[in-house]
Amino acid sequence: MAYPYRHERETLVIAKHFGDAEARPLAGYRERGGYQALEKALSMTPEEIVDVMKASGLRGRGGAGFPTGVKWSFMPKEKKGPHYLVVNADESEPGAFKDRELLRWTPHQLIEGCLIGAYAMRVEHVYVYSRGEFFEPAQIVGRAIAEAYEAGIVGERVLGSGPRIDMTQHLGAGAYICGEETGLMNSLEGRRGQPRIKPPFPAAVGVFGAPTTINNVETLCAVPHIIANGADWYRQWGTEKSPGTKLFNVSGHVKRRGNYELPLGFPLRDLIYDVCGGIEGDRSLKAVIPGGSSVPMLSADEIDIPMDYESVAAAGTMLGTASVIVMDETTDIVKATRRMVEFYAHESCGQCTPCREGTTWMAKIMRRIENGAGRPEDIQTLLDLGKNMTGTTICVLSDSTAAPVNSSIAKFREEYDAKLAMAAKTVGTPDSTAATSALAH
Amino acid sequence: MAERRDWAGERGDFARLSEAEVRGESYVGERPLDGGVPGSACSYPYMLEEKQPEAPLFEGAYQARFEKIMSRYPERGGALLPVLNLAQEVRGWLSPESMDRVAELLELSPMYVRGVATFYTMYNKRPVGRHLIQVCTNVCCNICGADDVMAAFVEATGAEPGEISGDGLFTVIEAECLGACGFPTAVQINSRYYENVGAADVPSILDDLRARDARAVPGWKPDIPLHEVAKDPATARLPDAVEAGRGERRAPRDGGPK
C-alpha cells in the first residue's frame, strides 16, 4: 500500500514505510533492516557497486530516465580534489509530489542511498538540495542527518569503518528551474539558478568546479534495495529497458489521488480506473498528462499504454516523473493549458531569448483566447512559437512550454475553436468589453 | 459550518494518524530556536520576531546559525541562499540594508546579492503581512478549484493579492506548484502546508491563525509590535508551531483548538 491510499496491486519497495511513523527515526529504520545495504556496500569496491547499479538498469527518476549506473561511472576514478553528490529534492514539476513523501517518511532510506552512492563515486560531501518550500520534509531530513551523525553513520568514518562522508541539507528559495541539474548547481553555489551550457558536464566540472553527480531523491532511495538484493532481484519488475518499480503520483480528477508504487509498464488505464478508483463523480475522462506538466497530453482514447519509458515515448509523450494528471470532462483544456504556460513563463530563468520572450508571449495569447478575444490566426502563431522554442535553448524549459500547447491544440482543437467562435461573436458588439480588456492586460 | 482541514489528515490513511506522525515531531512540536540540528545548514524562511532596523542582522542564536551555515560550504558564496533565508527569518523580508549586510558578510557585491535575491520567489523583496499565504493555483490544484480558494483568501483577508491586509496580519499571493499536487488545493502559510483546502475552509483557517498568534507570545495583540513583548526570543514560540503535542492523537475538531 502507498500513501495516503494503498492498493493491493502495488509493489512496495521504496514506499514500504509510507505511513509508518515508527520507521522514520533511526532506531525504527534499523529495526526494519535499515543500513544493512550500506554495510554490504562498504564491503564491496566502488567499481562493484557501479557494476551492480548498471546491471540493475535503474533509470534516473527525475524525468530524463538516464541509467543511474552509467551516470555514476562518468565520475573520475582518480581523485584530484573533492567530489560531490547532490540530491535533487527540488521537486516542483506540476503534478509531481513523490519526493516529498519519500523525504518525510523515509529520510534514512535516502541517507543510506546517498552514502552508498557517495562511497561508489568517492564523494566526501553530499548536498541535499531541497526546494525552499519543503520546510516540513526539511525538518525531518535535517533531524535524520543529525541522528546519522550522532550514530557515526555519517561523518568522520561512515559506519565506523568507511571513508569520511559529510551531508548537508541546502534549501532553495523558490525557483522551478533549479530542478534542472545545472541550474541546481548554480543555485547551490549561491548564484542565480540559471542552467549552464553543457559541456562541460557535471561529472567533469560540477558544483564548486568539482566532479559532481546529481541524482533524484527517488533514484537514490532505490539504491539500498538494489545493493541489498542484487540487480536480478530488481529486474523482476518492470520491462527489459525500464526495470524496477516506480512511484506513480496521480493528481487531478481521480477518486484516490496519491502515490502508488507499481512496476514500470503498469497499464495507465488500470492506474486510473483501478488503483485510483476511477474518475471523481464517475464522470468521463477527457485528458491525461502522464509525466508531469512538461510532457504532451494524451486524450481519453490514448490511455491504453503501459507506463514504461519506451511505451509512453512511443505514444508521443514521455514518462517523465510518472506524475499523472487526470482531467475529466468538466476540464477547460484551454484554461488548464494557459495555466501551465503561465507557470513556465513565471519560472523561465530569462537567459535564452526564445524562452524568456516566448513563454510570456504564449501566455498572453492563451489568456486572450481563454477570455474570448482570440483570433483564428493565433493558433498558427502558437504553433510557430512552439517550433521556435523547441531545441533552441540551453535547457528544455521552453520545449516544455510548447509541449502542452502543441498537444492540446492537436488533440482538443475543438475547445480552442469554441473559444475563437465566442470571440468572433463578441467582436463589434457592446459585449466585447471582455475581449478588449483582455487585450489591454 | 465547514470543517477546517489544515493538513491532509482527513484523507485516506492519514485519518488514523496524528499530525505529528504525518509531519514529524520535529515539525509539529516546539521548534528549537537554534534552527534545527547539526549537520543541516538549512534555515527556514519565516519571521520569528520583529526587530528594530538598527539591530544587528544576526546576533545570539542567529549568529551561531550563521556560523554553522558558513562551515558547510567550500566557498563563501555557496552559503548565500541559506544566509538570505536566515536574514529573511530575522527581518521578515529582505530590505536593501539586509542585502547589503549579507553581501558584506559573504564578501560579495551588494548588486550580486540583489541579483540572486530577486531571482528566487521566496525572498520577500518588500514587507509582507505577519502571515504569508501562498495559494497554489497551478494546474493540478487549479482543475480542482484553486482559483476559488485564492478568491476566498483575498475576500476573507480584505487585501489585494500581494498587499498587506489592513490589520497587518495577512498577505495573500498566488504560488506556483508547491509539490503537493495530490492534496488540492495546497496552501502554504508561512512555512506550513495546508492541504486539501477548499474555499469554505478559508475563514476558519484565518481564525485559527489569529488564535495562534495570541498564544504564541503571551500578552501579544495584533496591534502591538512583537518585539515589544518578546524581548527574549527564547520565551517566544514560533507562531505557526502546532500545539497539539508531540505524537498525540489530535482531538476531534470542534471549530479549532481552544
Place this chain on the structure above:
Amino acid sequence: MAEQATETVTATIDGREITVAKGTRIIEAAEAAGIGIAHYCYHPGLSAPAMCRMCLVEVEGAPKLQPACVTPVAEGSVIRTEADKPREARQGVLEFYLQNHPLDCPICDKSGECKLQDYTYAEGRKRGRSLEPKRVLGQDDFGGNIVYDGDRCIMCTRCVRFMREVAQDDLLGVVQRGSRSVIDTFFEEGLDGSPFAGNIIDICPVGALLSTDFHHKARVWDLDRTPSICASCSQGCNISVDTRDNVVQRLRPRANSAVNSYWMCDYGRTNYEWMNPAARLERPHVRDRRSEAVAAGSGAASGAAEVGWEAAIIALVDRLSAVDNSASILAVGSPFHSNEDNALLLRLARRVGGSVHAVFRSPRAENEDVLPGFPTLVRRRDLAANVRGLELLGFERVGDDEARGGLDGADAAVVLVLGDPLADRDAGFADDAELFVYLGTVPSQAGARADFQLPVTSHAEEDGTFTNALGRVQRFWQALRGPSLARPAWQVLGVTLAGLGAGAAPATAADAFLSLGEENGAFAGLSYAGLGMRGSQAQGAEPVAAGAGAGAEAP
C-alpha cells in the same frame, strides 16, 4: 618567425574550407573566414553565455542547432549558417525580441548602428504577428552619463559581464527573472565613480544603454568616423573620433589588443570638447619687438601684422638666419602634438643655435585607473598623449603637475614654443629674448607678444603619430578641418628648415615620420605605412609599468 606548434583542425563553414587552431570557436573561425554570424550576447572581450540564441548554426551530425559562440570547431565538421534551420531560428529569435522591443528607431540614438535593426532588416519577418501590448518599463538614470532604457533592452547581459569581468566593479546585475528581468544597479547606487563604465554604452547591441553626453546630438549615419588616438593620457587608447559638420560629437574605442583591447576610460571618452575650441589662432602674425620698442618710445602705433604664410616664413627664415650660431635656444614642445611636430621643432632649434634646452610641460593626475580585467589599459597619471614621445626625442620634463612653471630663468636668446599655451606666463614672458616664435592652436597672452605667432593644427586636424607610455608608436588620422590658415606644425617647421637650407621640406606626415627615424634611433626601422592601424613598438622603449608613471616621481 618562430614556428608555432599549434594543433589545427579543418572544417567547412558554408562550403568554405577553413583551418584554425584547435579550440577555436565557430563564431571566431567564421569571422576569420569572412563569414559573419549574427550575434548579440557574444563579445570577443567578454565571456560567452550563449543565451541570445542568435548565433545558432547547423553542425552536421548534431541533433540540435549549436551556439557558434561557445562550440569549438571539430575536425572535419560541416557547419552551415546559411541553411533553413539556422535561418528560421534566427528569424524566430528576432521575432521574439520584437514582441517587446519598441519600434522607436526614429528617436533612438542607436538607430543606424543597432544590431537588432540590422539583423531584422536583413532577415526578419516583414510584419510582426504580436497583438499583445508591449512591456513598458521606462528609463532609469544609472548616473555616470548613462541612461538605461528597459523597454529596448534585449537582455544580452554584455553590460553586466563587462562590469563584472572587465571593470571588476560589480555594480550591474540582472534583477528578477524571466521576462520580468531588467538590468539595474544596487537600488539607487548607480554607476557614478566607476571609471570605465562608459564602455557598456558601446557594447550594448541596441539602444538600451544611452550616453547622456551624446543624447540626440547626431544621427549616427551622419557621423564621419576617423581612426585616432585618445590624447587625454599617455596610454594612447585607439579610438574613433566621430564628427559631424567638423565638430567632434563623441569618442569611441577602437580595438587594439596591445593597448586598450575594446575599451577606453570615461575620462578620455568625455574629454573632447577642447578639440572643438571656439577661439583659435587662425592666421600668422608677425611683429618685430625690437623695432616696436623704439616705435613705442616715439609714440608710433605698434602691433603684429597679419600676413600670409609665404611672407611669414620668409621673415622667419630671415630672422633665424640672423641668430648667432652659438646662441642659447629654449625649445618648448607639447605632449599634445605629434612626434613629427615636436621632432621638427627640435631639429629647427638645433639648426639655429648652439645650446638647445628642449623642455615640455604636461599635466599629471594624482593617481591612475587600471582596468582590472585588462590591466594593460591604464588611465595614466600623465594626462597627455605624447609624453613618452617627447622623452624619446630628448625633451626634458619641467614644471608641476598642472603644467605650470619650469620656464623661469629662461634667458635664452631664442624661444621656440610649440603648442604649450603658456597659460601661467604673462605677456612679458620672452621679452628678454632676441626672438620669440610661438606655434599654437589657441590664443595665448604670452604668445600674443611673440615675434612670430603661427597658427598650427591640433592633432585632430592633422595626420601624425604619438608614442604611448608603452613605447608604442601609433598613427592618428585627420578628423577635423583646421581653421582658416592653420597648418600642421611639422609642415611649418619643415618649410622653415628648408628655407634655412636643411634639405627638402616633408610633403606629408609620412615624410616627416621618415625623417624622424633617420635622426632618432627609437624610431629607426619603423615605416609610417607599417604602423598601420595598430602601431609598432619603438626601439628600446621599455613599456612604462602601471604604477610607476612617466618621468621622475615628485619627492
